[in-house]
Amino acid sequence: MAAWVKGGATDADTAIGAAVSLLAKARAPVIAGLSADVAAIRAAYDLAGRIGASIDTAGAVGTYAELGALSRVGAMTSTPAEAVGRADTVLVVGAAPWHAPLLKRLTGAKPTRGRAAGADRTLLALGAGSEGSKAALSCPSAGGLAEAVAELRAYAKGHLAGDTPRAELVARIAAAQYGVLLYDPAELGELGVEMLQGFAMELNETTRCFTLAVAGPDQDRAVVPVAAWLTGQAPRSGFGRRVPEHDPWRFDVARQVAAGEVDAVIWLAALPVDRPEWLAAVPSVALVAEAEASLADVVIAVGRPGRDLGGVLWNEQRAALTYWPASAPTDLPSAASVLGALTERLAEGRVASRSEPAC
């Protein structure tokens, strides 16, 4: 096992020991990233629950654009396979979704199921920037993407009228037999997602039209359901008071670090995601597949699920959690097993400290 403490290579046991001492001293630890398989996410929650840590994820910007809108107004959603199989009209909102693998599947075939089967598929664009040339009708989003979506919603609702490109866009999507509104929540933002859901709800008064979000490179789509079933709450939650407290502002790890509220971090990235800048500013333990000695105070290399070992991951194409066997097995430990060892050693430490005589 590859492991480093303060930049020096060491063995697993020493690294886990160093991580335990770092965490045992912590009064406000955070487990962040959670770019990992379901077993590791579960192990991270178990550890957080037992030591009173809080949790934040690598994809929180997009996740919160979704969750904030969801808990306020709800949603009308479809899936990638349903969009490919049924949609005769797809409105691509923003520039980011044009780079999603799904776009190729949507442009490469006609719908095959449902009442639109066999029809040509029309792509429409809103705020696509230079990508808009691929669409049958493309409207810029000068003034902001969220505002542009709000305007579409106003046209659909009848609050706006007129012979404008955006009115034409709305007329085209409203005439669809099965429309899809494709977006990237991190790009569209919380207000924009809320507007888009309202737009979809309005369109369903007369036809069928659903939103579909493309996922980021992180595993937030796995973290959210696991967090919900384990704790009853979405991520960005804290367990310092022994009840799950969900607070997207308070448990934003970047904010916490900047405010000096954190005294230890476990950075969990068994699948690669961008390393946050704040990591260097706090005592840290990194469990990562692409390990570097200088990444954190304690670095432990873990297997990458789907490559070094099997694991359950978000499968964007299937829009589901699926099992990925190891494609090139190695004997690197799983992140879940390292987190489990940390939990066990920390529990032993707590028992030992409780049994010391009081003075």
Add this chain to the structure above:
Amino acid sequence: MLSVIRGGRVVDPTASRDAVGDVWIEDGRVVEPAGREPDRVIDASGCVVMAGGVEVHSHIAGGNVITSRLLLPDLYVSEASPEGHPFAHAGGAAGWIGSTYARMGYTTAVEPAMPPTHALATQLELADIPLLDRGALTVMGNDDQLLQLLRERQGGNAVRDLVALSVATSRGLGVKCINAGGASAFKDGALRLSLDDEIPVYGLSTRQIMGSLLDAVEEIGVPHPLHVHCNNLGLPGADDSFVETLDAAEGRRIHFAHAQFYAYGATEGGGFRSAAERIAQAIADNPNATLDIGQVVFGQTVTVSLDILRQFAGRKGAKPKKWVLNAGDAEGGGVVPFLYRPRGPTSSLQWAIGLEIMLLSTDPERTILTTDHPNGGPFTQYPRIIHLLMDKSERDREIATLPGIVGERSGLPGLEREYTLSEIAQLTRSGPAKLLGLADRGHLRPGACADVAVYRDDTNRTAMFTAAKLVLKDGVPIVEDGEVVEWRAGRTLSLSVESDPAMAKRADTYLTDRFGAGLDSFAVPDAAFDADADTFEAVPCRA
């Protein structure tokens, strides 16, 4: 280790047992009186001893349940975690579900709606519910692959093979259909569907789809009959849908989910009145049929259902005003918050109808207590419902607080019946266990799993059934004096069913074309679960 639960009032209707006596346990099973000294004596004097409760229809896992937590994060109250489990008191979480059921003396619970497309996530979630044995029903009836087979009249064997493959791949315990064809019809613009209406594009009807699934379930030998959620849930006149569906079963075994929501006879003004008598009579006349109740309880809840047609219609009644509809792969789903307004006329009538069906039942073993958690209300209300069934004066006190419509449009106030403890055991133990085909549960005869609930006998049945004095799971005490004392994992009950390799190959081709990923991506492999836990327990098919 040999144990005896001594001196309790043992209630086991399957053995016509309702008297003070002993229950002997060894190696996780109930055994004959051993004739030797026990290693452990559990004093149950003054207590009632029953088999562990068995739940057949409670939404405790899956995509809709996840969404409901995200939509309504404050629906349940969280309390500080107990020793031994960091999230057992986190309202609505898996740990809370397991511990709350266990404290009520339940030891087995089944999630009734697992879409095959999301089987792995549902099974992982179920596996995180501690203390209980779990299971899930595989949902079919709206998927294009099945509807294509039917449209092309490929015959019963093809349907049977696809059902068997779906159950085997998802590791379900049984099969459920939810407004068969309704989700498909919704995606193609329909707003309502009855038994013989044509489903757009496919030219099929609910009757045809359900009929083919009824046959498939019998041919495969699934112990649990097809679990049916009929058309037109919650609408005035839904009693017609219920009775027509029962007739369409043509004598084949059939289970009706949350029957209360269909016991709504239409009135002239567009409203409804209780059809409890009609429903109860229909079940009495058809020994092939069973039902669970879907009892309504007052207060805020959230409705979760794969019946997207119904949930779309229900969105306008959302309270608070937000809702999620997912036009998902095959089934779709909807999450709509709902308030059963305390003392409101509609909710009061719904409340009365559920109780009425149970009190009119000629065979409590075919009448299962559920609230269709959380659709009629939370399962935590079972003790209160039991109290109302057992105590006429308690019912009268509650009815006195409700609007007159309860007496005008239901027969509840005139019903004198009080359930006995034996009948409660039929409603919550032997009935559901028989229904699921779990021969070693729901009773205390030798050979049964030593899943046992011991309650202090108390005329306040709500208190009695809320916090058991002692609960044994496989002979191990998990609850003492209403608190969890041992955080052990149960197992997930999963049907052992052979699937046909030719159908697997066909399905793989079909799925790869549709999803860009084949049958493997639908699998629920052991490797996805904790290596040191024995997560699944095989349940055999009927001979």
